[in-house]
Amino acid sequence: MEKQEVTLMKGNEAIAYAAIRCGVDGFFGYPITPQTEIIETLAQLKPWETTGMVVVQAESEVASVNMVYGAAGAGKRVFTTSSSPGVALMQEGISYMAGAEIPGVIVNVQRGGPGLGTIQPSQSDYFQATRGGGNGDYNVIVLAPSSVQEMADFMDLAFTLAFKYRNPAMILSDGVIGQMMEKVVLPPYKPRRTEEEVKRECPWATTGRSAGRQPNIITSLELKSEVMEQRNLALQSKYRQIEEAEVRFDTQQLDDAEYMIVAFGSAARIAEKGMTSARKRGMKVGLFRPITLWPFPKKQIAELAQGKKGILVVEINAGQMVQDVRLAINGRLPVEHFGRLGGIVPDPEEIVAALETKLIKE
């Protein structure tokens, strides 16, 4: 067996290393805690001298996301990273990317809000990420890593999905995953695509109008209502296709479980500990971890919840994903929520206590 290259690094650093290794063409970003190590690591690694990847520190998150719009509209694999208030500023660009069908990647290393909030971890951007966030009817593909390894692995996956569907994709991480250090096996080096490969993969991109083809126009604008409705219906049909094909999730010990915890990202890590602790005390608990937050694994949750007595949704927010779980369960089971706010990360024992008080006692 080939010896794997194992390194120890922060989740934020893993994003930077993985991006360079998976043939990314450019990064555009603006510093904000707790994700600044991403741009710092890229600056330190100088990929423009090795792979040719461009790294630009922009004047704002608004500019960063519009740079992603521009370069991705020109067919390149580019991304930006930020944290919650910065991602709020990016919603304009994300909506434009969805409307113009541009495959940009956005990484959100979440912190607590609202407003300037706190620099401590949170998962309170679930709505912002999965409900569109900007104006109009659209969806962004949202991947929720729960380890440094997944931070590295989801980089290439996000680009693959974004280009497959010509849709923005987001990695929704948080300050816990971004800042914690773990072992990681970085992805193998993959070269950046050549000009010919870009043109072949992205015949729609603004690479310069080659002789014989019509101009390529990247725009979300259409003033004729009947045409705009058709464009919207085409987007909706694409979203249904993504919902059908791209749901990803993970389960643990659900087979004999009477109660199911649903949690994503860092909350799933803590919930796993809570589950183990609960089982030691005789509570039959299993874990369902959505990896794609959109498309949301609603069918899978509904199926796996059959025969269970109740569901506890654990999130580091005031109750956001719980709404999607309730929609999936549609009143068939009690669905409760447990979360901490303000940048406080819950303790596994608090989750056990919540299971007891909110579900098992009843």
Place this chain on the structure above:
Amino acid sequence: MNQNNIISPENLVYAKPELMNDTPMHYCAGCSHGVVHKLVAEVVSDMGLEEKTVGVCPVGCAVFAYRYLDVDWQEAAHGRAPAVATAIKRVWPDRLVFTYQGDGDLACIGTAETIHALNRGENITIIFINNAIYGMTGGQMAPTTLLGQKTSTCPYGRDPELHGYPLKMTEIAAQLDGTCYVTRQSVDTVASVRAAKKAIRKAFESSMAGKGSSLVEIVSTCSSGWKLTPVKANEWLREHMLAYYPKGDLKDTTDL
């Protein structure tokens, strides 16, 4: 001599540029946009860059510029064209990348993107149509609206105590170390159109030669917004606009 004997391909001296297609432009009669569109099309063709050009259009009257010139285009969010162009040029450094923006887009909502793209010395050209009004939304006050000028949101005339002063973005651009060519032109006469074309050519050549950012301001008319006939609008431009926004090169370090 019959006129029909002259009208023959070998005698052709002037025609609509090849890159401008037959789609009727949505601009009002006499609008400067059309003239500047033609100049951009002519310069791209003259330089043989039809297959290497990516334009970025704004929000404002020129939002549909992509319908008229047969090059690749990206339509940017309001004010963000310089950020969009920055990225396209960075990932395709051998392309000609230009933005085409109005005063509201460039000098108001996109001030930050404009100044920082220019200050980074991005090898792009910004074509700045300054007609001192918001044309697309129907004649509201722009950052470049002259003092005393009436618009629908300063119906009694722009008053500095209420509305501040007209913004000279081109003068600001000339102060930035990232710019190599900053000029102000107009297209109200044959001579000025010819000079504006030369300026656009120099800007595009500087972008391709990697000399830094170029800004070409075109002081323009908005006869609908100004509530004047196209001919009167040109007169008003010469009398009022050019007095506050004087023409000429503000900076040229290109050696071109």
Place this chain on the structure above:
Amino acid sequence: MGKIKGAIVVDTDRCKGCGLCVVACLQDVIVMADKKVNVHGYPYVEPGSNADRCIGCSACGIVCPDGCITVYRKRMED
């Protein structure tokens, strides 16, 4: 010595009748078409009774915002 003669063709369907070419023409070649509109409802210009005075200088074409005017020029033999 040869004399320069010119001629213009106006794409009247594309013309919006802004009249900038009328002002630009130093030979008074172009006039607004009298009480006529094109398919888009715009008034338009056309070569008038002085059409033969055209010298093909292209001033009209250069200032035309809509690219409606094509200009031809020929050196005539005496």
